[in-house]
Amino acid sequence: MVFVILLIIFLWLRIDYKLGRKNHLNKVNKREYPLRKSNIKLFTNGNELFENYFNELKNAKDHIHIIFYIVKDDEISTTFLNLLQKKAQEGVEVRLLVDWVGSKVSKQMRKELKKSGVHFQLGHKPRFPFLFYTLNARNHRKITVFDGKIGYVGGFNVGKEYLGRDPKYGFWRDYHLKIDGEGVQDLQKQFLYDWSDATNVDLFANPIFFPPLPAGQSSMKVVPTDGAYLQSHFLELINTAKKEITIGSPYFIPGAKVMNGLLEALKRGVKVNVLIPNKADHPFVKDAAYPYFSPLMQAGARILMYLKGFYHAKVFIIDDIMCDIGTANFDKRSLYLNHEINCYIYDPFFIQHVKGKIHEDIASSTELTLNDLKKRTFLQKSKESISTLLSHFL
Template structure:
């Protein structure tokens, strides 16, 4: 009995500590987060949907760098493509190119100390972002830098859903082929990507380069109207709400994890009540425990409200996009889930160019063609194990 009381007291203490740690850490984060978005910018964009094509282009661009390579990733693995990536960066650093590499501490946990040491010895300036730290240990484990940004010579930018690892180039049998959206950017807006990288770099490496003109060349004005919106600490929710409220005819959402906030879900249901068509694309195969089950309670209600839901079957669907009518589309690093909404650092690009939106919609139509419709009858079919998973997922949905 004494042991049970001690154990119960210990469990209660841990729960109280975790709750207080998270609430106080979030309060602190909210107090320092700065809301930023650009004015309308003009650039030129290529879209990549297959990893092999993206990384062929990406590695070629890095190899051609003359001055600087600035890279921020959420995940870099310990595998052949990661080693090739590191090798290219080391070669460029040894040639005299400034190379700065910023990786999320937990997302890139497979990057070991000896690898970091070798990178630094080759001349690469390296830092981990979002390290676990006091006084809010639990909260700091949850807040990740989920951005994927690269800027080369201040003139070429990359942004989107791809990380560095074998699954992203179709070498994971369970998740192949990997479907994602990543953009290559040229034009005036690359300067903003540069500034966002350097803000994060200064926070974690302690080197302030924002006032250095060498990193901000004069760039030509492109043709695609767009704006960048970096977010953290809950800022993304309001941005998504604004998008949904603008819809008059249709909303398309592509995401690997459909776990919206209460406010966003209510707005989606309201959009259906006012006659807006709603289409959601999600994976058929999940890559993490419980994320699929967490989505089912929302998808049931959307299907009952007349929405269309498709499960992508030609590999794993990791794209992150929203299309509102034919007027606005979003491609970025943020998933349609509560972790991206409330915890992660993200960066999204909103496009206002009709021709670009048509390009993206053609890609989405291909993805719908490679999907199967999900029906309410399937989700309502009795399944004891799935029901228990859904209950557990509902309790943990904020952290999935």
């Protein structure tokens, strides 16, 4: 009887996911904003980022538009939410969209936010008839726009661990961008798109959200993906590589097609470096990466394990001509489920700056060897097998 019930549940989940995915792909559109000129600043330390972020938040005069995947219920989150309440009470329009799964904002705090005038919304709530699929298709974007003139996008969420204050993870390494100039309008458009999706309120016609913006120094473009098209984006980039590919990601589960793309690049003589954390923040997710390591290493790739703390950066560099920093991990969840946003940057000076940070990260890492893989225990290899089965949802 128990077996029959489990079989029914399994079949329901499989059918729900397959039909939900098909329904999603029939509706989703590929969106890619134009090439823009912007000024871009990179933050790799949470304390520095949020000091700058909170200063800009305090100076906002007209509107504050924010998406985070996670807002925790802790001291830094309380500071953040209190600042939003204060700005709303000053007459600034404040909109905060947080993912339904990622949000840890209490019901009491939500009431206080709304009472103060903050427009608070939970995004990507599970929906019938495809409950299991929509439960897994998360809004993983992190976007902020102040007054339509200053934008932020990258890997940091709001919580004490992102400032290195959680002893479980220690120092937290992440990459986040501050943007001013033409590219901010595209972050604004993406925010308004997600806000409309969550609330059915269309704000695109309000001109105050799109002030005139000066051109900046760096060529860049904003690339959103909605649980589709990220794989083709990554493959296009990999196929253009002539000398070197560098990937930084907390989770490395690229799937068969992207994996084959990397192996083909190695055959062409392209160097491939993969930087991942030695410490895992989720069960199974690190083990799910191991089946990909041996073929890559045998073909000449370097796998580097970050030791200084937790590595959460999402960075992808092709030769010295393109750098991608955003919210997408190099894993199946970002490739096929999550709604992400990346920023492609084509400024050689900025790219060298980012490569300098990556070299610092590599200096705080150890290189995995084939001998290390051979030493893995039977228990570890068994966990790899289980993780591989679950890898699509990790």
